Amino acid sequence: xxxxxxxxxxxxxxxxxxxxxERQAQRAAAQTAKARRNTFIGAAVxxxxxxxxxxxxxxxxxxDGATAAGAQASASASPSAPASPSAGPTGLPTTTxxxxxxxITCTYKRDNSVPHKYVGMPGKRPNMKLSTMTIxxxxxxxxxxxxxxxxxxxxxxMAFLAKKRFYENTKCHRLAKPETSGVFLLQCGDPxxxxxxxxxxxxQGNAGYVFGDEAVGVVPYTRxxxxxxxxADAAGQNSSQFAIxxxxxxxxxxxxxxxxxxxxxxxxxxxxxxxxxxxxxPDDVTGDGGSTAPKNPLIIKRVILK
Numbered sequence: 670x671x672x673x674x675x676x677x678x679x680x681x682x683x684x685x686x687x688x689x690x691e692r693q694a695q696r697a698a699a700q701t702a703k704a705r706r707n708t709f710i711g712a713a714v715x716x717x718x719x720x721x722x723x724x725x726x727x728x729x730x731x732x733d734g735a736t737a738a739g740a741q742a743s744a745s746a747s748p749s750a751p752a753s754p755s756a757g758p759t760g761l762p763t764t765t766x767x768x769x770x771x772x773i774t775c776t777y778k779r780d781n782s783v784p785h786k787y788v789g790m791p792g793k794r795p796n797m798k799l800s801t802m803t804i805x806x807x808x809x810x811x812x813x814x815x816x817x818x819x820x821x822x823x824x825x826x827m828a829f830l831a832k833k834r835f836y837e838n839t840k841c842h843r844l845a846k847p848e849t850s851g852v853f854l855l856q857c858g859d860p861x862x863x864x865x866x867x868x869x870x871x872x873q874g875n876a877g878y879v880f881g882d883e884a885v886g887v888v889p890y891t892r893x894x895x896x897x898x899x900x901a902d903a904a905g906q907n908s909s910q911f912a913i914x915x916x917x918x919x920x921x922x923x924x925x926x927x928x929x930x931x932x933x934x935x936x937x938x939x940x941x942x943x944x945x946x947x948x949x950x951p952d953d954v955t956g957d958g959g960s961t962a963p964k965n966p967l968i969i970k971r972v973i974l975k
Contacts (some may be wrong), residue, residue, distance in 0.1 A: 672695050677829060682699065692944055761888060761931055767818050770794045775822035780879045780908070784870055786860035787877030788833040795825035802827060802930060804836075804857075807968040811913070811935030813895050815974070820884040823897055823907065823929050824974070830876055830909055831972040840864035841967040842871045843960035844947050852919055854890075855939050856898060857969060858910035864966055866948025869958035875908030882907065884928040889920035893932040915939060 761904060777790045797817045802824075804811040817824045830836060842862035845852050859874035882905055894914045899906040907927055917937070946964035953961040 681716070682960075684789060718924070729813060729882065738809070741969065759812075761816050761819055761884075761928065768797065768821065770797050770821075771868050773821050775880065777878045777880045779824075780875065780906075782876060784859075784861040784874040785877040785908075786874070788835050790878050791826050791829035795821040796828060797821065799824055799828055801933075801975055802831070803973045803975075804935075804969055805971045805973070806938075807966070809935060809938045811938070812933045813930040814933050815930035819887060820927055820929060822880055822883055823927050826876075826880060826907070826909075827911075827929065827972070828974040831974050834971070835860065835876060835909065836969045836972045839969050840962075841969065842962055843953070844963040845942060845961060846943065847918070849947060849949055850953060852922065853916035853943075854912045854914050854919060855942075855963075855967070856910065856912045856960070857967075858898075858908075862907065862960075864960075864962040866950045866962040867959060871960045871962070872910075875910065877908075879906045879908050881905040882925075882927050885926065886924035887928050889924075890914045890922045890926070891917045891920050893936060894919075895929045895932060895968070896926040897929055898926060907925065915943065938966070 770895045771794070773795055774793050775791065775795060776793070777907055779790070781787070795817050799815060799817055802813040803816050804813070815827070836858070839853055839857070839860055839936050840856035840862055842864040843854075843856035844895045845854050845856065847853050856872070859872055859873040860876070861951040862868065864871065879899075888894060892914055896914070897907040898910045898912050899908075904925075911927075911929055913932060913936075918955040940964050942965060948964055950961045952958050
């Protein structure tokens with residue numbers, strides 16, 4: 670082989686190597702983007718695993734008024750952050766004096782980057798008199814106490830979507846259990862979810878708009894706490910999806926999600942569904958698509974806020 674031929678061969682090998690590296694980078698970027706679109710809690714949570722289980726080291730906060738751990742509120746989507754909150758009757762912090770709707774401006778932004786069901790956007794002024802969210806399902810009612818004084822724009826969004834019947838006949842698409850996902854929670858609110866444990870886009874859907882974080886870190890995500898979910902490593906991407914914590918051990922989840930409220934009744938029906946099993950999706954924890962779904966579906970018939 671002549672010197673020119675050897676040079677040409679070396680150049681060709683370098684070009685092939687460069688193209689191969691570019692393809693790898695493109696695949697990695699696509700995989701990362703897909704993982705970020707999945708609105709999952711589990712793959713990116715900070716949990717401490719001890720002897721095959723999750724070790725919880727944070728104080729329990731519940732509706733019976735247990736002491737709140739880490740009760741300092743973060744800045745919310747409203748201009749004014751809660752000041753020196755103390756535990757209220759729901760177990761969530763409360764502020765004095767109560768906020769006025771005229772003092773709060775909620776900002777919602779259109780988002781059509783993922784599968785969605787768009788029914789419009791909420792108004793900028795929240796209803797500060799709302800206190801209860803009832804989720805009527807095929808298995809019974811789940812009653813949640815909410816506090817617009819703590820998370821006004823989150824409650825405002827839920828009230829708007831409920832009024833628009835956004836959640837009707839949607840399925841709770843994800844039942845994460847410690848043995849499959851490292852956390853124990855039920856996740857709902859993806860309007861396009863099939864909840865069959867197979868659909869690769871389950872967990873990606875939203876309401877066609879997003880809004881900022883609020884009430885992050887006001888309480889640990891212990892049993893009964895309801896919080897909004899958003900893609901891993903994202904911020905300000907709240908929309909229609911929410912999760913209900915089913916274990917005190919979820920207190921080890923990193924404070925990154927807006928607290929919506931506290932379950933007053935109905936946890937036992939979710940516990941029953943959890944006992945009935947799950948359809949495991951191996952891509953769930955990695956965020957590569959789809960979710961581990963309840964074996965027996967939980968279908969939301971209606972959501973009511975008052």
